[in-house]
Amino acid sequence: MRLIAEGLGGERGGEMVFSGVNFALDAGHALIVTGPNGSGKSTLLRIVAGLLPAAQGSVRVEGGGDEFSAVAAACHYLGHQNAMKTALTVSENLDFWQRFNDEPRLAIDEALKVVGLGGIGHLPYGYLSTGQKRRVSIAKLLINHRPIWLLDEPTAGLDKASEERFSALMSSHCTNGGIVVAATHLPLGIDAQGLRMGEAAGA
Amino acid sequence: MLALFTRDLRLGVRAGGGALTGVIFFLAVIATIPFGVGPDLNLLARIGPAILWIGALLASLLGLDRLFQADREDGSLDLMVLADDRHFLSLTVLVKCVAHWVGCVLPLVVAAPLLGLFMNMEPLAIGATALTLLVGTPAITFIGAAGAAVAVVLPRGGLLISVLVLPLTIPVLIFGVSASYGAVAEPDPFLQPFLILTALTLFLAVIGPLAAGLALRHGSD
Numbered sequence: 018m019r020l021i022a023e024g025l026g027g028e029r030g031g032e033m034v035f036s037g038v039n040f041a042l043d044a045g046h047a048l049i050v051t052g053p054n055g056s057g058k059s060t061l062l063r064i065v066a067g068l069l070p071a072a073q074g075s076v077r078v079e080g081g082g083d084e085f086s087a088v089a090a091a092c093h094y095l096g097h098q099n100a101m102k103t104a105l106t107v108s109e110n111l112d113f114w115q116r117f118n119d120e121p122r123l124a125i126d127e128a129l130k131v132v133g134l135g136g137i138g139h140l141p142y143g144y145l146s147t148g149q150k151r152r153v154s155i156a157k158l159l160i161n162h163r164p165i166w167l168l169d170e171p172t173a174g175l176d177k178a179s180e181e182r183f184s185a186l187m188s189s190h191c192t193n194g195g196i197v198v199a200a201t202h203l204p205l206g207i208d209a210q211g212l213r214m215g216e217a218a219g220a
Numbered sequence: 221m222l223a224l225f226t227r228d229l230r231l232g233v234r235a236g237g238g239a240l241t242g243v244i245f246f247l248a249v250i251a252t253i254p255f256g257v258g259p260d261l262n263l264l265a266r267i268g269p270a271i272l273w274i275g276a277l278l279a280s281l282l283g284l285d286r287l288f289q290a291d292r293e294d295g296s297l298d299l300m301v302l303a304d305d306r307h308f309l310s311l312t313v314l315v316k317c318v319a320h321w322v323g324c325v326l327p328l329v330v331a332a333p334l335l336g337l338f339m340n341m342e343p344l345a346i347g348a349t350a351l352t353l354l355v356g357t358p359a360i361t362f363i364g365a366a367g368a369a370v371a372v373v374l375p376r377g378g379l380l381i382s383v384l385v386l387p388l389t390i391p392v393l394i395f396g397v398s399a400s401y402g403a404v405a406e407p408d409p410f411l412q413p414f415l416i417l418t419a420l421t422l423f424l425a426v427i428g429p430l431a432a433g434l435a436l437r438h439g440s441d
Contacts, residue, residue: 068302090305090306102296105230105234117307118306
């Protein structure tokens with residue numbers, strides 16, 4: 018499997034934020050997108066996911082077979098919001114996403130243990146702290162199988178230990194033939210290509 | 221899809237879901253009418269079906285703005301749009317509409333016979349009105365979904381949705397009320413307007429979610 022972006026350009030409110038972004042990621046590789054605020058990291062990720070139309074260029078997946086023919090179908094997108102309902106319990110939230118997204122992998126209890134939140138499945142999601150909410154959102158990556166992870170500031174609100182645990186999760190995802198594209202300022206501790214926004218943008 | 225239905229239904233009936241708000245609004249509208257119109261029992265009985273329909277229409281518009289906005293605010297909507305390849309987005313919308321209808325509008329239909337007593341309606345008229353509401357209100361939810369999808373990016377879209385959707389619901393209101401009257405007023409037919417009402421609901425069950433799906437797909441930013 019290969020994730021390819023060619024001459025990608027993105028605009029926000031009619032203004033070009035970046036242009037001419039190229040990358041090609043084979044299975045098992047990661048791309049860390051860095052850059053100052055407003056350089057278009059989130060826009061890039063949303064374009065790669067297919068949530069925003071690309072102003073220039075294109076993104077495609079090769080070798081994904083029928084199941085993962087498009088990026089949208091092949092990716093987990095972890096944005097700034099956690100996509101969880103505060104009125105439901107942690108388990109109900111995760112159970113919904115697991116059943117909605119198909120291709121289940123880890124059981125919910127196991128996934129919660131992996132992110133260090135074992136035994137809190139019965140609590141309403143709204144009761145959790147910011148970091149715990151983020152970790153539940155990370156557990157969402159583990160309960161369904163997707164080869165591509167698109168992560169926008171995945172470690173926002175996490176403490177040191179959780180950051181390290183998350184780096185390990187990303188490494189093991191890559192080792193198992195996954196692809197990671199992450200926008201983050203933090204060193205993630207895995208071998209990865211770097212893409213510096215604001216410089217790549219030749220506009 | 222069943223997972224989505226149960227989730228939305230749970231959210232609708234749990235705290236802050238707004239299922240009860242609609243019923244209370246409906247009650248408030250119907251309860252004030254006799255005070256405004258006066259104690260003319262015949263007049264109340266005559267306008268009863270129309271007032272019940274208008275009340276139910278307004279009450280069902282009330283919760284519509286949250287249909288997609290709540291999901292948009294917490295990022296769930298992005299993931300539903302991304303899942304388009306697995307679950308056709310319009311089908312996702314349809315399931316959300318059905319869950320919304322069961323959670324927020326069905327209680328109105330259930331409350332309608334009780335509120336019909338406020339209007340001094342005879343049992344047959346109450347039954348006919350409840351039946352037409354049962355068949356006709358899904359159409360309002362389906363049109364409303366299209367309006368809610370268009371207005372989802374606006375922070376205060378609630379009123380805009382009502383203004384957008386209200387003109388489109390007029391046919392539903394007309395046929396709903398005329399079928400209710402047809403059941404009691406002798407020369408008027410019941411079956412014909414009732415069948416047109418059913419057809420409207422089925423027609424909008426396709427058009428509404430399709431339009432809403434399109435709007436959501438192109439409205440994400």
